[in-house]
Amino acid sequence: MTAYKLNVNGTILSVDVAPETPLLWVLRDTLELTGTKFGCGQAFCGACTVHIDGVAERSCSTRVSTVGESKILTIEGLSGDGSHPLQRAWLEAQVSQCGYCQAGMIMSCAALLATNRAPSDDDIDEALAGHICRCGTYPRIRKAIHAAAKMTAEMGRDAGAGTSAAITPRAGAASGAPTDDARFTANVATGTASPTAGAPRRAPTIDTLVQLDGGAL
Ligand code: FES
Ligand code: FES
Numbered sequence: 001m002t003a004y005k006l007n008v009n010g011t012i013l014s015v016d017v018a019p020e021t022p023l024l025w026v027l028r029d030t031l032e033l034t035g036t037k038f039g040c041g042q043a044f045c046g047a048c049t050v051h052i053d054g055v056a057e058r059s060c061s062t063r064v065s066t067v068g069e070s071k072i073l074t075i076e077g078l079s080g081d082g083s084h085p086l087q088r089a090w091l092e093a094q095v096s097q098c099g100y101c102q103a104g105m106i107m108s109c110a111a112l113l114a115t116n117r118a119p120s121d122d123d124i125d126e127a128l129a130g131h132i133c134r135c136g137t138y139p140r141i142r143k144a145i146h147a148a149a150k151m152t153a154e155m156g157r158d159a160g161a162g163t164s165a166a167i168t169p170r171a172g173a174a175s176g177a178p179t180d181d182a183r184f185t186a187n188v189a190t191g192t193a194s195p196t197a198g199a200p201r202r203a204p205t206i207d208t209l210v211q212l213d214g215g216a217l
Contacts, residue, residue, distance in 0.1 A: 001016045001017060001018060001078075001108060001132075002016070002017065002018070002019050002065070003015070003016050004016075004017065004064055004065075004067070005069075006009060006026070006031075006064075006067060006072060007069060007070065007071045007072060008027070008031060008033070008072045008073075008074065008077070009033075009072070009074060009076060009077030010071075010077065013031060015030045015031065015064070017030060017064055018044045019063065019064065020063050020064075020065065021063065021064045022037060022041075022059065022060050022061065022062065022063065023050070023059040023060075023062040023063070023067060023072070024036060024041075024048045024059035024060040024062075024066070026064050027050070027059060027072075027074060033062035033074050033076050035074055035075035035076045035103050036048055036049075036059060036074050036103055036104070037100055037101070037103055037104065038060065039060075039100070039101070039104075040060070041060045041138045042060070042061065043058040043060060043061040043130075044130075044132070045101070045104075045130075046058070046101065046104040046105070046108065046128075046130050046132060047100060047101050047103070047104045047131075047132075047133030048060040048104060049103075049104035049107045049108050049131070050072055050073060050074050050075075050107055051071075051072065051073035051107060051110070051111060052067065052070050052071070052072055053070045053071050054071070054073075054111065054114060055111060055140065056107055056108040056110075056112075056127075073107075073109075074103075075103040075106060075107060077105065078107070078110060084110070084131055084150040085113075085149075085152045085155065086106050086109055086110055086113070086144070086145070086148045087106070088148070088151065089144040089145070089147040089148035089151060090102070090106065091146050092144070092147060093140050093144040093147060093151035094122050094127070094140065095137050095140040095143075095144050096137070097133075097136075097137055099136050099191055101131060101133045101134070101135075101137075102137075104131060105128065105131050105133065105137075106217075108127055108128060108130075108131060109124075109127065109128075109141070109145050109148070111127070112124070112145070113145070113148060113149060113152065117149060117152065117153065118149055118153075119145060119146075119149065121142060124141070124142050125138060128131050128141065141193065156158070158199030162180040164213040
């Protein structure tokens with residue numbers, strides 16, 4: 001076990017865990033911040049997405065020993081009272097179905113809006129290419145992001161910032177989905193069962209995923 005001091009949602013918290021422990025488990029099991037979900041555990045689905053220094057990253061594949069003094073923002077830190085434009089837009093558009101993927105979706109959307117205040121549908125598709133929603137909420141997500149962007153413009157507020165988010169990506173941090181993630185979603189779009197080494201990077205559009213979900217919405 002090793003002692004770490006983590007900056008989570010603007011508070012410095014001490015944890016004593018093994019260095020290889022995924023940040024996801026530290027958040028959920030040690031700090032009891034269970035808003036961040038476990039889906040695949042392999043950086044494929046996006047359910048575990050949090051911000052690390054303002055960048056949307058997969059906490060399931062981030063070892064706690066690599067976080068250092070970076071600022072971690074979870075869904076609990078986006079706003080204390082649900083007043084963040086994305087949270088309000090999510091409710092107004094009734095995006096959530098089972099809700100399992102939604103915290104990760106919202107965190108990636110917050111990172112998108114922090115750097116792009118008026119994202120196009122293509123921008124949204126790109127930002128969410130590594131997220132899987134079994135309930136097929138993609139059209140409502142698009143609608144909610146556009147609404148949040150509009151709300152933010154009217155409020156003059158930074159939609160990406162939570163209680164502690166720094167919106168400048170840390171040096172060397174990857175800004176997109178992991179390569180395996182992109183492979184997986186490309187395989188979902190083509191109906192291939194599992195990730196394939198060397199598969200071309202082709203993110204599915206939301207429309208494609210909706211079709212695969214049988215037009216659930
Ligand atoms: S649980 Fe981390 S990407 Fe699926
Ligand atoms: S709302 Fe059910 S998995 Fe996305």
